[in-house]
Amino acid sequence: MVEQVRTREGRRRAAGAVLAALLCAAGCSAPADGAPDTTAREIRATLDRRAAAVLHHDAAAYAAVVDPDATALRSAQRRELARLADVPLGSWTYRLTGLSAHGGDRATADVRLGYRIDGYDSAPVSVDRIVDLARDPADGRWYITADRPADGSTRQLWEQGDVEAVRGAHSLVLGVGRSRDELDAIAGTADEAVSAVSAAWPERWAGRVVVLVPDSVREMGRLLGSPASNYRGIAAVTTGETGGSGKSPADRVIVNPEAYALLGDFGRRVVLTHETTHVATRTRTSSATPTWLSEGFADWAAYRDQERTAGEIAPEMAEAVRSGDGPSALPEDEDFAFAGEAGRLAKAYEGGWLACELIVDHWGEEKLFAFYRAVGGHQGRDGAVEDALHEVLGTTPQDFTARWRVYLRNRLG
Incomplete structure (x- = not known):
């Protein structure tokens, strides 16, 4: 029995160069929430020291920016850095996006962590964090007392x-x-x-x-x-x-x-x-791309060179067509919801795949690529598919849907 597959789309640098880059990035950030420039600058310096410690896998320096009295947090921070040891990091930065001062020696910072995997990421992954800090009156430095994900992060x-x-x-x-x-x-x-x-x-x-x-x-x-x-x-x-x-x-x-x-x-x-x-x-x-096209194209690429019949690849849709219960319209975005009914989800993927198969069989692969680009390049969802059908395939939504329904019967019936 064929499986039914359903899916959802020189590191080490000189310390001076790393610190300079981080300090430059921090210096370009505007003061947040009206916080005093001095406080914001000092907290950025703490975050910059922490970022440099991550890039250098320096456990002592990573823990050194944590409040000495927060022993549990210090231990947790050391463990966290150790867990990153095998990850090839190309960059790790913190950007201060908001700052609330609590008196003269306490503050809560909204921080955006950005990290990039060396050799793989063209731009950083961004993660929002909330960091609590306290100033040590002895040395005047700010130390981290808590670090947690921001709401929704x-x-x-x-x-x-x-x-x-x-x-x-x-x-x-x-x-x-x-x-x-x-x-x-x-x-x-x-x-x-x-x-x-x-x-x-x-x-x-x-x-x-x-x-x-x-x-x-x-x-x-x-x-x-x-x-x-x-x-x-x-x-x-x-x-x-x-x-x-x-x-x-x-x-x-x-x-x-x-x-x-x-x-x-x-x-x-x-x-x-x-x-x-x-x-x-x-x-x-883009947001103009309907899910049936993005998921259908991904399935088309995945099955493109596989020796499987349409009925083996699309068993749920085949059963519906053979029982006279085939769809009247292309799948809607909500049909692809992971939390929805499994059969409905399967038919949505299969319907999208067969729509892409139709384009290739009737118009050719190059037209499928052009259609995908045209839809995604539209200014918004409204009219995106309609315009691309007209400009690339020379057809209308009504005609394409009718062709698709006939195609389902021919391939699966």
Whole structure:
């Protein structure tokens, strides 16, 4: 029985150079919330020392900016830095975005942590934190007394445990609580996925992917800031910011180790190829792109060279068509909700895939690529698909939908 796969898209520098870069970045930040320039400047200096300690894996310096009386926090900070030891960091900065003073020797800072993985990220990943600080009257310096995620901010992988890094030819796999053999296998499959996507997507892209493998689906949910129940049947998802600027923050493919382990080699290749397609097409995907197109295209790339029939790839849709209960319209965005009914979700993915298959079969691959670019390049969702259908395919939404319904019957009936 064919598996039904469902997925969701010189490091060491001289110390002086690192500190100079960090201080420059901090110096460019405006005082926050009307806080006194001196207080803001001193707190930035504390944060800059902490950032430099991370880049140099200097545990003593990392703990040195923590209040000496906060012994539990000091121990936790040392453990956190140790967990980062295998992560190839290219940058780590803090930007002060807000500051509330409590008297002359206490303050709460809103901080944006930005970090970049060396060789993989074209722009930093940003994480909002809240940091409490106290001034030591003896030396006049500010020390951290508490550090926690801001409301709505997600957890990071290293907050879950020791991170082990495995480098593939075109991938970096970062895992917590997983065996080395498991991570090696994922890196090998991710490398295959990168090659498959490069063959399917005609534009230049980074040609590499970062894969995160948490210890459990519960920890996966924490990385994504959503309940674990949303992902129990989902083998992997991709995070990232859509847009055509080419400067979007880094994508991460996050694997659900529990669902992924249930798949065979074929299923795992499809999952990681699908997710890697989202990475490759990110700059051509925007808020104007309907989910049926972004997910359908990712499935099209994943199944493109696989020897499977349409009925094997789209069993839920095949059953609906054969029973006379085929869809009357293309899937809506809400049909792709992870928390929704499983059969509805499966049919949404299958419907999107078959829409892309229709374009390729009737108009050709180049037209599919042009259509994807045209939709994503539209100024907004309204009219995006309609205009692209007219300009690229020479058809209308009504005609395309009618063709798609006939195509479903021909391929699946």
